[in-house]
Amino acid sequence: MRAVRRGLPVFLVLLAAYAATLGLDAEPGSRYSEVEAHRLLVAESIVGDGDLDLRDEFSARAWKDWYEGDLEPRAQLTNGKLHEPDGLGVPVLVTPAYALGGPIAVELFLAALLAAAFAMSAALARRLVPDPWASGAALVVGLSPPALAASTTIAASTAGALLLTAAIALALRIRDDPRLMRAFACALVVVLLPWLAIGLALPAIVVALATARWLSQRNRGLAGFTALEVVVMGAVFYVAVHDRLYGGPTPDFARAGGTSAATDIHAADDLLERLPRLVGILLDESVGLLRWAPFAALALFAAWLLRRSLRERVAIAVPERVDAEVTAGLLLAVSAVGLGVAALAPREVAGPWLVMHHAPAVLPPIAALCAWGAHHAGRAAGALAALTLAGSVWLLVAARVDGDAALAPPTGALPWGGVENVLPAFGEPVGAGALGACAAVVI
Numbered sequence: 001m002r003a004v005r006r007g008l009p010v011f012l013v014l015l016a017a018y019a020a021t022l023g024l025d026a027e028p029g030s031r032y033s034e035v036e037a038h039r040l041l042v043a044e045s046i047v048g049d050g051d052l053d054l055r056d057e058f059s060a061r062a063w064k065d066w067y068e069g070d071l072e073p074r075a076q077l078t079n080g081k082l083h084e085p086d087g088l089g090v091p092v093l094v095t096p097a098y099a100l101g102g103p104i105a106v107e108l109f110l111a112a113l114l115a116a117a118f119a120m121s122a123a124l125a126r127r128l129v130p131d132p133w134a135s136g137a138a139l140v141v142g143l144s145p146p147a148l149a150a151s152t153t154i155a156a157s158t159a160g161a162l163l164l165t166a167a168i169a170l171a172l173r174i175r176d177d178p179r180l181m182r183a184f185a186c187a188l189v190v191v192l193l194p195w196l197a198i199g200l201a202l203p204a205i206v207v208a209l210a211t212a213r214w215l216s217q218r219n220r221g222l223a224g225f226t227a228l229e230v231v232v233m234g235a236v237f238y239v240a241v242h243d244r245l246y247g248g249p250t251p252d253f254a255r256a257g258g259t260s261a262a263t264d265i266h267a268a269d270d271l272l273e274r275l276p277r278l279v280g281i282l283l284d285e286s287v288g289l290l291r292w293a294p295f296a297a298l299a300l301f302a303a304w305l306l307r308r309s310l311r312e313r314v315a316i317a318v319p320e321r322v323d324a325e326v327t328a329g330l331l332l333a334v335s336a337v338g339l340g341v342a343a344l345a346p347r348e349v350a351g352p353w354l355v356m357h358h359a360p361a362v363l364p365p366i367a368a369l370c371a372w373g374a375h376h377a378g379r380a381a382g383a384l385a386a387l388t389l390a391g392s393v394w395l396l397v398a399a400r401v402d403g404d405a406a407l408a409p410p411t412g413a414l415p416w417g418g419v420e421n422v423l424p425a426f427g428e429p430v431g432a433g434a435l436g437a438c439a440a441v442v443i
Contacts, residue, residue, distance in 0.1 A: 006126075007119035010135050014118055014142045018111035018151035020396060022104065026153065030069060032103070035086070036154040037067040038074065040106070042084050042091035043098040052088070052245065053081040066103045078247045087242075087251035089196035090156050107152035110159060114151050114360060117161040118142035120169060121364035125371035127172065127327040137298075137371035140385045141363055144293035145395045150360040156197035157361040163193050164200065165364040167207045168334060172327060175214040180223045186211050187227035191234030198250050200361060203338040210330055281343045295388040298373030298381060299366045303332055305376060328372060331365045338362035 026033045032040065044062050045054055054073065057063075063071055075085045084091075097109035118138045125134035141147060150158050170186035190208045194201040208231060215224035239249045246253050282289050282296075290297055306328045315321040338361055374381035 006131075006135070007122055010122050010138050010142070011115045011119040013139060014115035014151075015112055017143055017148065018115060019108070021111075021148055021152050022107060030067070032067055032154070034069065034071065037063055037069070037071055038084055039086055039090050039094075039154050040066065040098065040103055041071065042086070043095045043106070046091060046095045047099045052083050052091075054084060055082045058082070075246075078245060083245050083251075085246065085251050085253075086156075087195065087197070088245075089192075090154065090159060093159055093196070094154065103154075106154060110154065111151045113162045114147070114158050115142070117165045117360075117364040118147075118367060120162070120165045121367045122371075124165070124169060124172070124327065124331065124365070125368040128324050128368065128372040129375040133371045133375045134368075136385075137295075137374050138364075138367045140295045140388055141293065141367035141370055143392050144295065144363075144388050145391050146289065146292050147360065147363055148392055148395060150363075153360075155360070156200065160193060160196045160200045160361040161364055163189050163196070164203055164207075164334065164338075164361050167193070167204060168330060168365060171207050171211045171214070171330065174211055174223075175326065178215055178218045178220040178223055180226060183211070183215060183220070183223035183227040184230060187230035187234075191231055191238075194238060198252070199341045200338075202341050203334045203361070206333050206337050207330070210333075278340060278343045281339055292391060293388050295370060295381075295384040296366055297384060298377060299332075299335065299369040301373035301377060302328060302369040305372060306332065324372070328369065331369050335362045335365045335369065338365075 025031055026036060041054060041057050041063050042052060045052060045057050048062070049056060058071070058073060073082055075083060094106045094109060097105040101108075118141070121141075122135045122138035125137055128134070167186060167189040170182055170189065174182050174186060186207070190204045193204040208227075211227065212224060215227070242249055242251060242253075245251075280288060283291075306325060309315070309321065309325055315325060374385075377384075
């Protein structure tokens with residue numbers, strides 16, 4: 001209960017900020033992107049006739065009340081039925097909200113999930129540093145332009161942020177005090193993440209491996225066996241359901257043409273061509289995370305602090321340092337894997353926000369790392385926070401003042417006094433179009 005009380009102010013502030021983005025267009029002239037419209041159409045099908053088959057919805061143009069454009073099926077028929085290749089997770093998750101209040105209720109629901117994820121990240125950060133750094137870092141990253149833009153986006157990564165952060169929190173609690181129910185709960189969260197998006201499976205596996213290691217070290221065989229059984233049964237059920245609905249182990253197999261983005265790496269050259277995105281996803285001057293959330297650079301500083309702490313064996317002199325090193329190590333591993341999966345994904349995603357598509361799932365762990373960095377960065381942390389929040393105000397003001405604007409990166413120079421110009425340009429191969437490809441698996 002104490003953790004809930006301490007996290008409540010962070011949750012309320014972020015939820016209020018996210019509510020300020022309601023009513024803004026996702027793209028110029030369109031309240032929702034095409035991808036969001038398809039997800040809402042699945043929710044409409046579940047509410048309207050209780051199934052996932054969209055043939056009736058496409059025939060009746062069921063999207064006309066909240067999407068002005070035309071939608072075309074993106075999947076081929078499977079067993080005579082039309083199922084969207086985005087999968088079950090997001091539509092099923094948002095269906096109760098859609099039934100109560102339509103798309104606006106869905107946006108508010110997802111905003112609440114993301115706000116809760118950042119409130120939980122503040123609790124994770126308190127394992128590294130005390131307040132005000134813990135709560136402050138969660139607020140700054142939660143109020144950053146990528147988080148604001150993603151807060152009401154109908155995407156798997158927005159919903160997955162809370163589940164992934166909860167999995168990390170449960171894993172660390174298991175390390176502190178291994179119990180059967182905690183192991184079961186952690187395994188259940190890990191199993192649920194791929195249902196939102198297959199790209200979230202790899203960060204979830206990192207958490208699962210860490211949990212298994214800690215249970216093994218503490219000789220908790222029953223808890224470990226129970227968790228393993230949940231994960232295995234969940235994986236089997238996942239494959240069985242998706243094979244039935246989509247003709248393959250993942251929803252992407254239903255896509256027109258029968259190809260899957262998850263298996264679209266045919267040769268080493270395909271992978272090598274995408275490797276520059278691993279840098280561009282952070283540093284590209286147009287779409288990189290650090291352009292829109294410079295405060296996130298403190299996560300890189302935290303990685304350096306962890307390396308120095310391990311190299312100098314600080315934990316030998318200060319035993320309690322072990323907990324901070326373990327927490328930071330898990331946060332760093334999950335964040336790196338999540339960004340790596342997003343960067344190497346092949347398919348192009350429309351829209352100008354690269355980081356909006358994939359970052360929400362890993363922004364809360366990054367926020368916790370930033371708290372550790374901010375604690376040691378002094379005035380530099382305050383400067384980075386000011387730059388980030390200035391960009392957030394600029395984003396919202398530009399979107400509200402310009403009637404034709406959308407919740408997208410405003411054009412022109414950032415209000416940073418030219419500081420953003422030090423970021424490199426990676427060119428067309430990792431530009432907004434090509435780098436947008438990294439989002440497909442995660443969203």
